[in-house]
Amino acid sequence: MRSTLFELRGVSYTYTNGTVALENVTFKIFEGENVAILGPNGGGKSTLLMIMDGLLEPTEGEVYFRGRKVDPKDEKFMFEMRKRVGMVFQDPDVALFSSTVWEDIIFGPLHMRLPREEVIRRGEWALRTLGIEHLKDRPPFQLSEGEKKKAAIASVLSIDPEVLLLDEPFINLDLRSQERLLALLREMSRSGKTLILATHDVNIVPLLADRVILLNKTVIADGSVREIFSRPELLKSANIRPPLVAVLFTELMKRNLVGDGVRVPLTVEEAVSAIVKMFDSKDKITKRSSPGRFSGLQDDSEH
Amino acid sequence: MAMGLRRMVHLSVREVLQKFRDVMFQDRIARREGLLQSIDPRAKIVVIVALIFTAVFLKKIVTLVAILFLAVLLAMLSKISLRFFLLRTFVFIPLFSAVIAIPLPFIVGGETITSIALGGILIRVSREGLLQMVQFILRVWVCVSLSVLLVLTTTWPKLMHALARMRVPRVFVLIADMTYRYLFYFADMLYKMLLARESRLTGPIGMMDTMKTGASAVGALLVRAYEHGERVYLAMKSRGFCGSIEILDNLTLRPRDITFMMLLILSIIPLILVEVHALPLPSHLLI
Numbered sequence: 001m002r003s004t005l006f007e008l009r010g011v012s013y014t015y016t017n018g019t020v021a022l023e024n025v026t027f028k029i030f031e032g033e034n035v036a037i038l039g040p041n042g043g044g045k046s047t048l049l050m051i052m053d054g055l056l057e058p059t060e061g062e063v064y065f066r067g068r069k070v071d072p073k074d075e076k077f078m079f080e081m082r083k084r085v086g087m088v089f090q091d092p093d094v095a096l097f098s099s100t101v102w103e104d105i106i107f108g109p110l111h112m113r114l115p116r117e118e119v120i121r122r123g124e125w126a127l128r129t130l131g132i133e134h135l136k137d138r139p140p141f142q143l144s145e146g147e148k149k150k151a152a153i154a155s156v157l158s159i160d161p162e163v164l165l166l167d168e169p170f171i172n173l174d175l176r177s178q179e180r181l182l183a184l185l186r187e188m189s190r191s192g193k194t195l196i197l198a199t200h201d202v203n204i205v206p207l208l209a210d211r212v213i214l215l216n217k218t219v220i221a222d223g224s225v226r227e228i229f230s231r232p233e234l235l236k237s238a239n240i241r242p243p244l245v246a247v248l249f250t251e252l253m254k255r256n257l258v259g260d261g262v263r264v265p266l267t268v269e270e271a272v273s274a275i276v277k278m279f280d281s282k283d284k285i286t287k288r289s290s291p292g293r294f295s296g297l298q299d300d301s302e303h
Numbered sequence: 304m305a306m307g308l309r310r311m312v313h314l315s316v317r318e319v320l321q322k323f324r325d326v327m328f329q330d331r332i333a334r335r336e337g338l339l340q341s342i343d344p345r346a347k348i349v350v351i352v353a354l355i356f357t358a359v360f361l362k363k364i365v366t367l368v369a370i371l372f373l374a375v376l377l378a379m380l381s382k383i384s385l386r387f388f389l390l391r392t393f394v395f396i397p398l399f400s401a402v403i404a405i406p407l408p409f410i411v412g413g414e415t416i417t418s419i420a421l422g423g424i425l426i427r428v429s430r431e432g433l434l435q436m437v438q439f440i441l442r443v444w445v446c447v448s449l450s451v452l453l454v455l456t457t458t459w460p461k462l463m464h465a466l467a468r469m470r471v472p473r474v475f476v477l478i479a480d481m482t483y484r485y486l487f488y489f490a491d492m493l494y495k496m497l498l499a500r501e502s503r504l505t506g507p508i509g510m511m512d513t514m515k516t517g518a519s520a521v522g523a524l525l526v527r528a529y530e531h532g533e534r535v536y537l538a539m540k541s542r543g544f545c546g547s548i549e550i551l552d553n554l555t556l557r558p559r560d561i562t563f564m565m566l567l568i569l570s571i572i573p574l575i576l577v578e579v580h581a582l583p584l585p586s587h588l589l590i
Contacts, residue, residue: 050537053541055537055540055541056537075545079543079545082541082542082543083543086541086542087538087541089534089538089541091534093488093531094531094534094535094537094538095538097481097484097485097535097538097539098460098480098484099459099460099463099480099483099484100460103460103550103551106551107539107542107543107544108542108543110549110550110551111542111543111544111545111549112543113549116551119551120551137460139459139460139484140484141484141487141488141491155542156542159542159543
């Protein structure tokens, strides 16, 4: 039985200019889970992460971390929480405020009052992990957007938190960096860390998350990735475009062109397996010389 | 004519922003292997501040010139080209100070060395006024040269680190550091805003419209800067910031740093002796 890490009870947030960011958000996040908070732009994802990190106080409702109420005024508790929870901001320019990348990376460990040797060890590990050793002494403002993003992620990884709150971490990263970050996050997940990812990139979600909270100011749906992604109409109602492979297979299923037992694929790899499976079945049927369910597919292709 | 002026204003804003990046943030010189680059930044700060204070209190032109020569010598030993150094130190700030100091020979009383007749008015040029003007320009030039020397030969992070180690209030160091870091960010943002405006223009706009859109761009930048500042503070809090900045100290004062510091500070003593007439100099130099 996994213990509850975060619990949100009726959380609402309204900005001082009257903009409602969140309305009555309630859910629990358990230890070791990989949760994707999926929603459109302006859907309240970043605000929600900042509330969970104790940076913003909800207008209404409460947030609990490991059973204790998150109170930004409780400095002692917040200090302990910051050692356990790290947040990667969407905009790397917000996270890089020091003179050099190295100073930004060791900012967290230094302020966690870790011993000097440990600060250096963690800083160097973070640089190595993100492959940015060559940027160590560079001022952040001289970096490209992708480099800034990696430096911002490294500045949080150096804290070595149990929980990572990631606000659109894959934006502005090239393919190789995306793959590297994905592998790193998977490895962190395997080592028992909890990942909470705010994104509107539906292609990343199945690769990393095992649960999706669909958010558009309020929670629209909460379930496994497959449950949520198998319902394109639900995603569309939240202004999210479902993965193209899922849309394709949902359409094929509607037209009865997919064999029994084939689930809606969420990734290209799953789609390839499903297609191979479909063709295998078709071959068997053709060999028996009896009309099968895939005749429609053949007809379509002939047209 | 008006169109030319508009174009000139527009281009100069863009050029200023483009040059901003190159001039303000270049640290190529600070990474060269020269004398000042090899000295601990704390020793450099102590020496430069001591020389600047001395220059502020010195009145004799000969002593000010001596400090200026010292600055030039340090620049050359630090592999800074003489042309670059003089251009960097003399072209702007001392020239501005010259504009301020030009009236001095005409308004300060004393021994008249020449007079100019303008219309029916006779304008006298006094020796004391002329000396004050030269002193003022030289003093500004010396102070600017020494400050530029410090900034050119020290990377910004090292300078901030040294200030923090010298017990300059951390908040001051943090504000200076963030101001420097975000100057570029906001300059870049303003540059993009100007480009975005340009991309939506179909033709030239009037001077008044240019000023209006310029003002609104500055206003928008202010709002953005404020919002950005709020988010930076949140990011700092998120990584454990509780109001005081911690730094990882890696500065060590070596014997050569102390020797450099002592030598330069000792070099101030003869200047002070000349100033108080304790050290004899040829009379034509004692102005």
